[in-house]
Amino acid sequence: MSLSILCRYTCSVVQRYAQLSSPLVHRRCLVSSISLYKNHNPGWGSKKHTGKRKIQLQSLLLSMDPEVEKQLAPLRARCKEQGDIVRKLKTDGAPEVDVKREVQELKSRKKELEDMTLKLSPPDSFDRAKMNDLIKRRFFYDNSFAIYGGITGQYDFGPMGCDLVDNMLAEWHKHFVIQERMLKVNCSILTPETVLKASGHVDKFADYMVKDVKSGECFRLDHLIKQHFEKKMADKKTSQEEKEIIKRKINLLEGMTMEEMDGVVKEYDMKSPLTGNDLSDAVEFNLMFPICIGPTGTLKGFLRPETAQGIFVNFKRLLEYNQGKLPFACAQVGNAYRNEISPRSGLLRVREFTMAEIEHFCDPDDKSHNKFSQVAGVEVTLYSACAQMDGESAKRTTIGEAVRGLGLPSLGLLSTPMEVGALDFFLSDRSYILGHLPTQADVTVREALNQSPPPHFTHASRWYRHVESFGHNERLNFPGERRSLEQLTGGRQKGLVANETLGYFMARIQQYLLKIGVNPKKLRFRQHLSNEMAHYACDCWDAECLTSYGWIECVGCADRSAYDLTQHTKGSSVKMCVERLLKEPQMVDSVVAVTDKGAIGKAFKKDAKAVQEALASLSSEESEKMDKALSENGEYELNGYKLSRAMVPSFKKEQKKVHVEEVVPSVIEPSFGVGRVFYALLEHSFRVREDDDKRTFFSLPPVVAPIKVSVLPLSSKQDFVPFTDKLADALTELNLPVRVDDSTGSIGRRYARTDEIAIPFGVTVDFDTVNNTPHTVTLRERDSTEQVRMPIDEVPLTVKKLADGKILWKEVTDKWPKFVAQETTK
Numbered sequence: 001m002s003l004s005i006l007c008r009y010t011c012s013v014v015q016r017y018a019q020l021s022s023p024l025v026h027r028r029c030l031v032s033s034i035s036l037y038k039n040h041n042p043g044w045g046s047k048k049h050t051g052k053r054k055i056q057l058q059s060l061l062l063s064m065d066p067e068v069e070k071q072l073a074p075l076r077a078r079c080k081e082q083g084d085i086v087r088k089l090k091t092d093g094a095p096e097v098d099v100k101r102e103v104q105e106l107k108s109r110k111k112e113l114e115d116m117t118l119k120l121s122p123p124d125s126f127d128r129a130k131m132n133d134l135i136k137r138r139f140f141y142d143n144s145f146a147i148y149g150g151i152t153g154q155y156d157f158g159p160m161g162c163d164l165v166d167n168m169l170a171e172w173h174k175h176f177v178i179q180e181r182m183l184k185v186n187c188s189i190l191t192p193e194t195v196l197k198a199s200g201h202v203d204k205f206a207d208y209m210v211k212d213v214k215s216g217e218c219f220r221l222d223h224l225i226k227q228h229f230e231k232k233m234a235d236k237k238t239s240q241e242e243k244e245i246i247k248r249k250i251n252l253l254e255g256m257t258m259e260e261m262d263g264v265v266k267e268y269d270m271k272s273p274l275t276g277n278d279l280s281d282a283v284e285f286n287l288m289f290p291i292c293i294g295p296t297g298t299l300k301g302f303l304r305p306e307t308a309q310g311i312f313v314n315f316k317r318l319l320e321y322n323q324g325k326l327p328f329a330c331a332q333v334g335n336a337y338r339n340e341i342s343p344r345s346g347l348l349r350v351r352e353f354t355m356a357e358i359e360h361f362c363d364p365d366d367k368s369h370n371k372f373s374q375v376a377g378v379e380v381t382l383y384s385a386c387a388q389m390d391g392e393s394a395k396r397t398t399i400g401e402a403v404r405g406l407g408l409p410s411l412g413l414l415s416t417p418m419e420v421g422a423l424d425f426f427l428s429d430r431s432y433i434l435g436h437l438p439t440q441a442d443v444t445v446r447e448a449l450n451q452s453p454p455p456h457f458t459h460a461s462r463w464y465r466h467v468e469s470f471g472h473n474e475r476l477n478f479p480g481e482r483r484s485l486e487q488l489t490g491g492r493q494k495g496l497v498a499n500e501t502l503g504y505f506m507a508r509i510q511q512y513l514l515k516i517g518v519n520p521k522k523l524r525f526r527q528h529l530s531n532e533m534a535h536y537a538c539d540c541w542d543a544e545c546l547t548s549y550g551w552i553e554c555v556g557c558a559d560r561s562a563y564d565l566t567q568h569t570k571g572s573s574v575k576m577c578v579e580r581l582l583k584e585p586q587m588v589d590s591v592v593a594v595t596d597k598g599a600i601g602k603a604f605k606k607d608a609k610a611v612q613e614a615l616a617s618l619s620s621e622e623s624e625k626m627d628k629a630l631s632e633n634g635e636y637e638l639n640g641y642k643l644s645r646a647m648v649p650s651f652k653k654e655q656k657k658v659h660v661e662e663v664v665p666s667v668i669e670p671s672f673g674v675g676r677v678f679y680a681l682l683e684h685s686f687r688v689r690e691d692d693d694k695r696t697f698f699s700l701p702p703v704v705a706p707i708k709v710s711v712l713p714l715s716s717k718q719d720f721v722p723f724t725d726k727l728a729d730a731l732t733e734l735n736l737p738v739r740v741d742d743s744t745g746s747i748g749r750r751y752a753r754t755d756e757i758a759i760p761f762g763v764t765v766d767f768d769t770v771n772n773t774p775h776t777v778t779l780r781e782r783d784s785t786e787q788v789r790m791p792i793d794e795v796p797l798t799v800k801k802l803a804d805g806k807i808l809w810k811e812v813t814d815k816w817p818k819f820v821a822q823e824t825t826k
């Protein structure tokens with residue numbers, strides 16, 4: 001296929017919107033991540049009755065039925081109209097406050113659309129009360145300190161929960177740390193104030209709050225307003241007109257400033273929902289738990305609100321460990337603490353939770369990823385900022401297209417790995433045939449590539465060799481019109497996702513989530529709108545899972561640029577940068593210290609060498625600063641050594657040849673909230689047997705299931721014991737967690753019990769096993785309840801392979817005869 005076809009595949013250039021900095025940047029992102037479903041009942045885990053009402057969980061539908069689309073069309077048009085206003089204001093460089101106001105309106109319309117979409121999608125019935133009953137009964141997790149009444153926002157994980165989390169994290173470790181060859185750290189939770197001051201958390205990590213003036217009870221401002229409005233909406237006395245106004249106010253809530261929310265509280269004369277008392281004015285409440293480190297109380301600090309900071313502060317050591325080279329990534333798994341004002345929605349908003357975070361450090365000017373081509377074909381559902389603005393739904397695309405756009409990204413030479421990668425991807429996608437005669441378009445692109453693409457770009461290399469195989473004169477006579485690369489590509493074509501590394505991690509996050517059992521139809525990546533994104537971030541996509549609480553942000557994936565390392569350089573005065581080799585050495589003006597070696601030697605003796613070295617490595621700025629200080633104060637402290645004017649009599653200007661430059665790396669950060677992923681996984685895998693709605697179970701994939709196999713002797717007679725014991729031992733020997741259930745209940749009831757705790761395979765030792773040779777047993781698969789009969793000695797290895805995902809159940813049923821038995825729980 002000729003490259004001239006390339007230019008026909010143009011995609012609309014994605015506008016990157018100027019970013020607005022929000023004062024409560026970290027938190028506001030979170031607020032938007034949970035769009036609470038109306039029927040939700042936050043009482044799980046508390047002693048409140050959860051009720052029998054079924055929750056209609058809506059499934060994500062990418063293509064709606066035409067009737068539904070007809071109803072959504074006006075709402076989509078309203079979003080589009082508002083999105084256009086926002087775009088125009090940004091293009092015109094309108095004042096930030098005007099843009100913010102219009103974005104707020106846009107978000108309100110977007111919410112209307114999303115609510116309606118959820119309302120109109122065919123329901124997929126999910127009974128949260130039933131699931132919660134199972135979770136509690138089989139102790140997956142429960143409120144902490146439950147025997148003392150429990151505490152909201154704190155949870156204890158039971159045996160099943162612990163194992164499930166451990167297995168999720170073990171897979172995470174394999175999937176990211178091992179496969180991506182990442183470094184790992186385990187840093188202190190007790191964090192000094194200076195660190196979190198530098199990172200911005202002391203000043204900005206806050207939510208808005210009001211207090212009951214008499215009882216002192218605190219309420220998160222947006223939650224309080226929402227609750228008040230929901231009550232009013234349910235009140236028969238509220239007129240239709242009033243309801244409409246309230247609905248709009250609820251939708252606008254998310255983007256309101258503290259003053260605006262306070263205004264709403266006053267306008268509606270809201271009182272404390274618990275006592276009816278007056279409420280205080282709104283205040284900002286910092287969500288970190290303050291602590292005093294040590295007995296004196298002088299060293300102030302906080303419990304860490306995220307694990308990321310531990311990695312940033314160790315950057316220099318990690319870089320050294322990586323021999324000064326970029327890119328590299330470091331991971332950390334551990335608990336983080338946020339003093340949520342009103343924790344709610346079970347595990348989704350808690351005060352203590354496990355995070356699994358990765359900080360990938362890369363060259364700020366080259367965010368290509370050497371393994372991108374391996375994931376370029378991965379299909380993802382993207383809900384871009386543009387789609388949100390235009391009232392469109394999320395779209396399926398490959399991550400390759402999302403990053404590279406559909407055409408070639410460059411107007412000049414195709415020189416960066418990213419650009420050559422784009423060409424490679426383009427050629428792979430369009431089944432380029434070696435036999436075809438190239439056109440002038442091929443020649444243009446060939447010339448834009450000033451050298452053969454590296455061999456790992458297989459499609460581009462093959463194409464290059466093919467074009468090269470023609471002689472100069474032949475090339476002149478290729479058909480078609482000669483056009484510039486710019487004409488060919490129709491201008492610079494940008495993808496939706498900012499760069500390859502970000503896209504690479506999005507694909508890897510998705511692969512991980514699907515591997516552990518997240519439902520692909522209930523997973524999407526939502527791009528942050530400009531006013532949700534931290535001012536320093538260049539692009540941010542949340543992996544959101546659809547649950548009965550709405551779409552929940554489970555994993556954040558952000559390009560945080562050089563913000564964190566720059567902040568810690570400022571805070572600690574320790575440089576957090578890397579040396580990058582210049583393409584050509586450069587002559588630069590520099591200011592150098594002229595030292596008196598004798599004076600330095602006399603003053604510092606054995607340390608004199610270290611002092612001389614420190615002076616020799618001063619930057620020009622530092623030299624100027626030192627010169628000024630020596631002139632004004634007569635002394636200057638360098639690395640703990642007090643230097644006088646006599647030791648450094650003067651500074652001279654000279655030209656230096658430099659081979660390297662210093663750059664602050666950019667950071668791409670995938671950040672997993674383990675509890676949220678865990679919860680989404682439970683909802684997505686919760687099942688009720690069609691023939692018996694009392695039989696509920698979790699259909700967790702074997703790789704994360706806490707226990708892999710059960711052994712169930714049909715009788716308690718003594719002659720069953722050797723078979724049961726031997727089999728259980730052989731399974732344990734293969735590191736498979738086993739549960740032996742030799743209780744007297746019917747086999748059906750015992751299966752039901754093992755299903756409840758998600759055991760994917762069950763072996764039954766029956767009378768045929770004991771009485772007949774060769775000794776055979778039945779092996780059962782949880783989801784299908786199918787059984788096969790097979791020799792007992794074959795079981796351990798078969799189960800091991802099934803549990804490790806090396807074989808599928810189908811291979812087992814193909815190999816061994818089916819065993820048909822009724823599963824009655826009576």
Ligand code: AMP
Nearest residue numbers: 348349350353553554555556671673676
């Ligand atoms: P953030 O640093 O706020 O972007 O949070 C990173 C991840 O931590 C999110 O994607 C959530 O999955 C999770 N997370 C944040 N806050 C909470 C919370 N209060 N309770 C449970 N998980 C949380």
